[in-house]
Amino acid sequence: MKFFKFALLPILFWACQSQLLDPKFNESTPNYNLVFNNSSLDEISISVTPNDWQALESNLSQVLKTDSIATDKLDSKLLVVPALVRFKDGVWNNVGLKFYTSKNLLDGYRFGLYQLPLELAFDYFGSKFPEMVNQNFHGFSNLILDNQANDNTKIRQVVFNSMLQDLDIITTKNSLKKVKISIGNQNQIMLYTLKEKVEPVIIKNRFNETKFNLYRTNSKLDKFIINDFNRLEAGYLPGFGDVQRLINSVNRRNSIFNQTFDPISGLPNESAWKLSLDNAFDNQMYIRWLALNTAIGNDQFNLVYQEPYYFFSGSNTKANFFYTFPQNSLGLGFDSSISIPEILNSVEPNPLLANIIKDPGYYNEFQIELILLRKKYFNTAYLYPLIDKYYNQIRLASMGNNLSDSPQIQDIDLLKLWIKQRIETLDKSSNEMSIIQ
Numbered sequence: 001m002k003f004f005k006f007a008l009l010p011i012l013f014w015a016c017q018s019q020l021l022d023p024k025f026n027e028s029t030p031n032y033n034l035v036f037n038n039s040s041l042d043e044i045s046i047s048v049t050p051n052d053w054q055a056l057e058s059n060l061s062q063v064l065k066t067d068s069i070a071t072d073k074l075d076s077k078l079l080v081v082p083a084l085v086r087f088k089d090g091v092w093n094n095v096g097l098k099f100y101t102s103k104n105l106l107d108g109y110r111f112g113l114y115q116l117p118l119e120l121a122f123d124y125f126g127s128k129f130p131e132m133v134n135q136n137f138h139g140f141s142n143l144i145l146d147n148q149a150n151d152n153t154k155i156r157q158v159v160f161n162s163m164l165q166d167l168d169i170i171t172t173k174n175s176l177k178k179v180k181i182s183i184g185n186q187n188q189i190m191l192y193t194l195k196e197k198v199e200p201v202i203i204k205n206r207f208n209e210t211k212f213n214l215y216r217t218n219s220k221l222d223k224f225i226i227n228d229f230n231r232l233e234a235g236y237l238p239g240f241g242d243v244q245r246l247i248n249s250v251n252r253r254n255s256i257f258n259q260t261f262d263p264i265s266g267l268p269n270e271s272a273w274k275l276s277l278d279n280a281f282d283n284q285m286y287i288r289w290l291a292l293n294t295a296i297g298n299d300q301f302n303l304v305y306q307e308p309y310y311f312f313s314g315s316n317t318k319a320n321f322f323y324t325f326p327q328n329s330l331g332l333g334f335d336s337s338i339s340i341p342e343i344l345n346s347v348e349p350n351p352l353l354a355n356i357i358k359d360p361g362y363y364n365e366f367q368i369e370l371i372l373l374r375k376k377y378f379n380t381a382y383l384y385p386l387i388d389k390y391y392n393q394i395r396l397a398s399m400g401n402n403l404s405d406s407p408q409i410q411d412i413d414l415l416k417l418w419i420k421q422r423i424e425t426l427d428k429s430s431n432e433m434s435i436i437q
Contacts, residue, residue, distance in 0.1 A: 026134070027136065028139065029139050029205050030139035030201070030202070030205055031138040031139050034138055035139075035143075035175075035194070036194065036196070037175060038158065041176055041178050041394060041397040042088070042175075042177055043087075043177070043178040044145075044177050044179050044180070044194070045085065045087070045180040045182065046084070046118075046179065046180070046181050047083060047084040047085075047086075048082075048083045048084075048097060048181075049184065050184040052082065052097075053183045056079055056098070059077075059078065060109065061109075063078060069106075070101045070102050070103055070105065070106060071101070071218060072216065072218065079098060080096045080097065080098045081096075081097050081098070082095065082096070082097070090138075092137060093129075093132065094125040094128075095121065095125075095135075096119075096121035096124025096125060097118065097119075097120060098121070099117065099118060100118055100119040100145070102117055104116075105117050107150070108147060113149065115147045115190055115405065117144065117145060118144070118145040118147075119142065119144050119145070119197070120137070120145070122135045122136050122137050122141050123135045123141050139201075141199065141201065142197040143194060143197060144194070144195040144196070145177070145179060145193070145194060145195075146174075146192060146193040147192060148193055152408070152411040153387075153391075153407045153411045153415050154394065154406075154407050155176065155387060155390040155394075155407070156415070157195075158174060159386050161173070161174045162386055163292060164323060166377060167292060169289050169292070169323050170285065170323060171322060171323050171324065172195050172198060172322060174196070176191065176193060176393065177194045178191060178397055178403065179191070188404060189401055189402055189404060190404055191405055198214070198216075199232070200233045203233070203312055203314065203317075207316065208316065209316055209317055210235070211236045211314060212233060212235055212236045212313060212315070212317065213231065213234055213235065213236045213237060213242055213243075213312060213313055214232045214233035214310060214311075214312045215230060215232060215243060215311045215312065216229075216230045216232055216309075216311075217229060217230075217309045217310070222350050222351075224350060224351045226240055226247065229243050232310075236313060236314055237313070242319050245280040246277075246280045246281050246352075248276070249273065249276040249277040250352050250355060252272075252273045252276060273355075274359065274361065277355075282318040282319065283356065283362070284365070285323075286320075286321070286352070287356060288369045288373075289323045290369075291369035291370040291373050294343050295370060295374060295378045295422075295426060296378075297343065297422055297425075299342070309323070309324060310322040336418050336422045336425055337421070338425070339425065339429035340370075340426070340429045341429070374423075378422075378426070380416075380419065380423070383416075384416060387412060387416060388412075391407065391409075391412050
């Protein structure tokens with residue numbers, strides 16, 4: 001009898017999937033306020049058949065035998081299966097479900113974690129099911145559910161994202177979500193961070209661009225060559241022109257030509273190099289991002305293969321990166337006592353980072369950004385209320401629900417203690433920054 005009930009589950013599941021999506025849930029522009037609402041802990045429900053879930057896991061195990069770095073190559077090998085998604089009063093049918101390619105996926109699989117990052121592609125099966133063509137989730141065709149690997153607090157991603165947005169650093173939106181995953185008649189409720197995936201529609205809507213280029217990085221940018229960039233959209237400068245302009249300006253400082261005078265401007269080529277970089281790239285935002293990573297003690301922020309970055313430029317927008325959340329941030333995996341000079345000298349940086357740190361003018365800008373950041377955002381008056389806000393949301397959502405991974409108050413207290421210790425280190429090491437120059 002039990003087997004009979006279980007065998008009927010896939011049939012009931014697909015019968016439910018034959019429903020058509022209400023047009024009001026397919027929006028022409030992304031509804032950020034609804035999808036990335038941080039004022040409450042909303043629930044997303046994902047249903048998948050047992051056979052499809054087993055196929056996902058088997059495929060991941062097979063792929064990771066030969067691919068061990070989060071690249072487009074690995075991503076292209078991951079299986080996609082149909083799932084049913086519910087959110088508030090909306091139902092989405094035949095949504096593409098797969099594991100999301102990132103360092104959290106690789107680490108989670110290696111350490112045997114049961115919770116791994118997922119990706120939802122709402123129009124993936126449009127060619128198979130015509131009614132699913134251009135299906136979206138309130139304006140988003142792809143969304144990521146990050147599993148917050150190695151974070152007992154479950155809130156460091158949303159806290160860091162708040163700082164990025166308050167600093168006007170271009171980043172993806174995210175919010176904490178309660179996710180119910182149903183595999184047959186087995187249910188598990190877990191905490192995930194919902195994140196938007198960088199894709200052309202985001203550039204079009206958020207920056208009001210019609211002509212732009214969009215790239216995804218394929219490496220840690222230690223060489224800064226064209227092959228580091230995979231072009232996803234080509235509507236602005238042809239032939240990787242924007243990327244080549246950035247590469248040329250980065251490499252120019254290290255060339256023999258840089259030791260002479262620029263024949264066109266008549267300026268010393270040191271000044272010409274900075275002028276070329278200013279024209280090719282929004283370096284002020286990059287310096288601000290560098291200051292933020294330094295404040296939180298991240299000595300691995302330039303290893304972009306941990307979470308691929310996206311680079312874009314358009315007719316109305318200066319070339320820039322989408323600055324994503326660094327792995328193991330905000331007190332997990334970082335030594336609170338690491339000094340500013342130690343951070344900037346601890347890893348072999350990519351050429352862009354190295355040139356900015358070595359340049360006295362840019363380094364001075366970095367110092368100013370770090371001081372302003374410390375005073376305005378990296379302090380207990382800003383961070384503690386944010387932490388309490390998200391923790392209280394989780395605590396309230398846990399009442400009457402079987403949340404399998406709710407943080408404990410001692411985890412929150414440890415995070416606050418780390419922040420306090422990190423602030424003390426920053427204040428003590430501020431006078432040491434001149435050592436690097």
